[in-house]
Amino acid sequence: MQIMKHIDEYRDAKLVKGIASAISQRKAGRLLKFMHVCGTHENSIARFGLRSLLPDWIKVIAGPGCPVCVCPTEDIDIASRIALDGKAAIVTFGDMMKVPATDGSLFDVKSSGGEVHIVYSPSDAVALAKEHPGREFCFFAVGFETTAAPVAAYILAGPPDNFSIISSHRIIPPALELLLNRDDVEIDGFILPGHVMTVMGYGEYEDLPRKYRKAVAIAGFEPADILLAILKMVDQVVERKYEVFNAYPRSVAREGNMVAKEAMDRVFDISDSRWRGIGVIKNSGLRLKESFGQYDAVKKFQVKLGKESIDLNPGCSCHLVMIGKIEPPECPLFGKSCTPEFPYGPCMVSSEGTCRLYHSL
Numbered sequence: 001m002q003i004m005k006h007i008d009e010y011r012d013a014k015l016v017k018g019i020a021s022a023i024s025q026r027k028a029g030r031l032l033k034f035m036h037v038c039g040t041h042e043n044s045i046a047r048f049g050l051r052s053l054l055p056d057w058i059k060v061i062a063g064p065g066c067p068v069c070v071c072p073t074e075d076i077d078i079a080s081r082i083a084l085d086g087k088a089a090i091v092t093f094g095d096m097m098k099v100p101a102t103d104g105s106l107f108d109v110k111s112s113g114g115e116v117h118i119v120y121s122p123s124d125a126v127a128l129a130k131e132h133p134g135r136e137f138c139f140f141a142v143g144f145e146t147t148a149a150p151v152a153a154y155i156l157a158g159p160p161d162n163f164s165i166i167s168s169h170r171i172i173p174p175a176l177e178l179l180l181n182r183d184d185v186e187i188d189g190f191i192l193p194g195h196v197m198t199v200m201g202y203g204e205y206e207d208l209p210r211k212y213r214k215a216v217a218i219a220g221f222e223p224a225d226i227l228l229a230i231l232k233m234v235d236q237v238v239e240r241k242y243e244v245f246n247a248y249p250r251s252v253a254r255e256g257n258m259v260a261k262e263a264m265d266r267v268f269d270i271s272d273s274r275w276r277g278i279g280v281i282k283n284s285g286l287r288l289k290e291s292f293g294q295y296d297a298v299k300k301f302q303v304k305l306g307k308e309s310i311d312l313n314p315g316c317s318c319h320l321v322m323i324g325k326i327e328p329p330e331c332p333l334f335g336k337s338c339t340p341e342f343p344y345g346p347c348m349v350s351s352e353g354t355c356r357l358y359h360s361l
Helices: 002-010 013-025 039-047 073-084 106-111 122-131 145-156 173-180 194-200 207-212 223-239 258-267 290-295 318-322 354-360
Strands: 032-036 058-062 089-093 116-119 137-143 163-170 189-193 215-219 244-246 268-275 279-288
Touching (some): 002 223, 013 223, 032 223, 039 189, 039 223, 058 223, 073 089, 073 106, 073 137, 073 163, 089 106, 106 116, 116 122, 122 163, 145 163, 145 258, 163 268, 163 290, 173 279, 189 223, 194 258, 207 215, 215 223, 223 244, 258 268, 279 290
Parallel strands (some): 032 058, 089 116, 089 137, 189 215
Antiparallel strands (some): 163 279, 268 279
């Protein structure tokens, strides 16, 4: 019951209203824009109505924090090609099934005869390969560092020969640097995702507030967690003392999870990677090291796409949503030709996608 105890504590109405009141009493003197880079944060903010508790001089905007949304079309096209050619069964998370790609989604692939399975974890994918040694299984590994760590652990454990992966992992710090160096994006600070920080720690983020004079705070996913992070970020701006404030100490330590980080370092190399709608970001992705090349599905099956992948469908504004330039209702397709049932853009698919969450309000 300890877990429920903590949930109740951090959702306590009196505590939450008290933090919100403390924020309102601060005097920033101007509009502050804080960006989170986590779909789970957007889910919590929308679910608990946290924006309604904030003064009108604070705006919390969503950044590229949904891994399903930023997964490049090319990676989905590769997974589709493997399944349609019958080279392997694709195994992936349910959120990936409806994401539109060049010639349709993985649901379309499945309906066309390609073998596609939904799983909840990398262990499920490995288990399928072990249960069916005569068939090939390819895990479409999508996610940030939180997902990359268990994938690395299973690769190190030596999965069966009929198992491979498409590594579509992304790492967050380079994306933040990109946003801070864009002239068309105004950000006063970042709310960092608690689950990624639990794995990676925050040592590598400490240069951000010093270099860019921006507020930074780590938040968990309960209302009190998020509001406390915002309060401390306001204080940083008001006092002009910038740092990484850890508002999630019950889970996050500066050094992170050393075992998980070591596993990732042993399995993956850092690479330049495309973020859907944003472009190629230097040193922002993870690819399998050559020593684990036997598990690289692209090499294993010699995948070649017949045509160039289409990043976003014409008229889709997901690229502007993902860098915080517009809110979903400002897209002319929102709720019309783009809905959760028939998503036209990637941000309308996942339960962590900003458009999907706004549509549910």
